[in-house]
Amino acid sequence: MAAITLRRLGKVYPGGVRALDGLDLSIADGEFFALLGPSGCGKTTLLRTIAGLEVATEGAVQIGDRDVTNLQPGRRDVAMVFQDYALFPHMTVEENIGYPLRIKKLPRSARRDKAAETAAELGLTGLLDRRPGQLSGGQQQRVALARAMACHPQVFLLDEPLSNLDARLRLEARTFLKRLQRELGVTCVFVTHDQAEALALADRIAVMEGGRIRQVGTPVEVFRRPANTFVAGFIGSTPMNLLDAEVAGDAVVVAGTRLPLPEPARAVVADGDRVVYGVRPEYLDLHTAPLDDALSGRVVVVENLGSSSLVSLDLPGGDGVAGVGLQVVVPEGREPELGSTGWVVPRAGRSLLYRDGELLGADGGGVVGSGVVGAGATGGGVVGGPA
């Protein structure tokens, strides 16, 4: 069990591609931590640098009390589960699970006992004599986890742990993985491009873009108060509505409608400021009767999401320019008619203001504009990259 500390970590590939750009990050002992971002954002490079498969070109990696920046992967006391699991095809499940112990020169009998014990914990008992090719995707994943567990590492590193499973199995494996991590209590870092996976699994999430960390926080923080418009657009199964707006007194004017000014931003904006008004589709209420101080627009698309529906409205441009789109999630049975007019009211305390892409009036005292993000609930101070 150990915490992970990254200081000014940078990685430049030969050829000049800068994959990591001066990262500072603390991952607490026993934390389930997600590295989230679009492809090419450097999240896998970061994971591989922690594992030691990539050598950092600048900065330091610390695991527990040890500086491991220049240590070989095998001496870092980490275990990594690869996206393709990398189970050795010529070995049985038992030999695969026992392989880390074979490297540590444990006798065959001890390896067999440990493999059987670990396999039993993960429900693989009947499969010990099979080869990886004879297992289902879910079983392969559990063998890969068992192999990682068998050497009792201080840190678990998982590269896209769920991406190779089909949709139904993925939910099952997600619950399984979270429970396993709770039971083992081991520090666990995983990489994903799927924001729903990160929100569901992680204690804290680092959202990355272009080799930098754009926000670190608990799933609730990242979801409710994205620190910038990139995170706002990336997190959530439906992206946040981001509408051009202008501050007018104690209100903000969006598409010609006066809406209440979000409380935390009140102190940092002035009359006439051009801002971006952000509100999640889930935090909007749609009415079919006219209302005061509501955004109104024509219903153009209704998409069924199962227990709710996603309604897209065309708002008329406030100053006569082309209209802007607005998406609202409405509960079952409240879907409006196509072509009808809807009135949309944001819920109190759920809307945000952005200026130059950064959140205005962050909570916890930190000013987001300067790049400092409040520490997560589970501890560990974090400094984002310079914006």
Add this chain to the structure above:
Amino acid sequence: MTAGPRTTAGPATSADPVPTAGPGAALGWRGAVVQIGRYTFVSVVLGFFALPLLWLATAPFDRTPTITTSLPEFTLDNFRALLDNPYALRSLWNSILLSGGTAVLVVTFAALAAYALSRVRVPGRDALLYGLLLLSSIVTGTATMVPLYELAFRLNLIDSRLGVILILSGGLLPAAIFILKDFMDSTPTSYEESARVFGASPVQIVWQIVLPMVRPGLATVAVWAVANVWGNFLVPFLLLRNPEKAPAAVIMYTLYTEGGQANLALLSTFSLLYSLPVVLMFVFVSSRYGFRFHGGIKR
């Protein structure tokens, strides 16, 4: 729903030939001629390849073998006569030594070189491989026999089995590296990285992970090397002077009667013994190693 029109189209086309039976029958007749022609051609080609094999199967057991294939007057005298030849059996053993030694050398060095070339970025790697491959066909060929002989002479490798093994290995290595590199390239690096994170040393990774996974490739190269050396005549013929060291391909050349005629009885018997080990090796290797690959990578 595109299935609808398609199902109705089915019966329509199958009903088509019925009203136009005339041209259909003519087509069938012409088809039969084409079929007969095709099978005749295949039979001739088959006979062309089968007859020599048939000769190899019957001539050794014939009291008076000729150049043609016929029902043998059964006898085992030819085998007895061959056993009396002082060099015959020994030459088969020499062939095994030469081809086995070459195969071991080729597989070992080709595996190491292919792994390095596959995993390490070497500038000009592809050009190097291509150049080697191109030149290798010349190295053990007739064109370079004079300098090779000279080289073997200076290195005191004339009349030495080691000399033959080294020269043949040199000729086979480039192609072997080329084949094995392809096998190495197609095994994902995540296997090796996984082992690395568990603390495996480079030697352990090669020995425990990489080599077992490219085993079908190693078997292929080994069989190919053995078959190559087994059939090579020129190099051992020129470099080995003592007939006690000569392999079967060279001894075959000496099986003449006193009158200078090819001794068909001995020659056919020896040919049969000469081809058996290679056939057995192919059967063994393909049943033992085959071209299996147990997937551990989820695709």
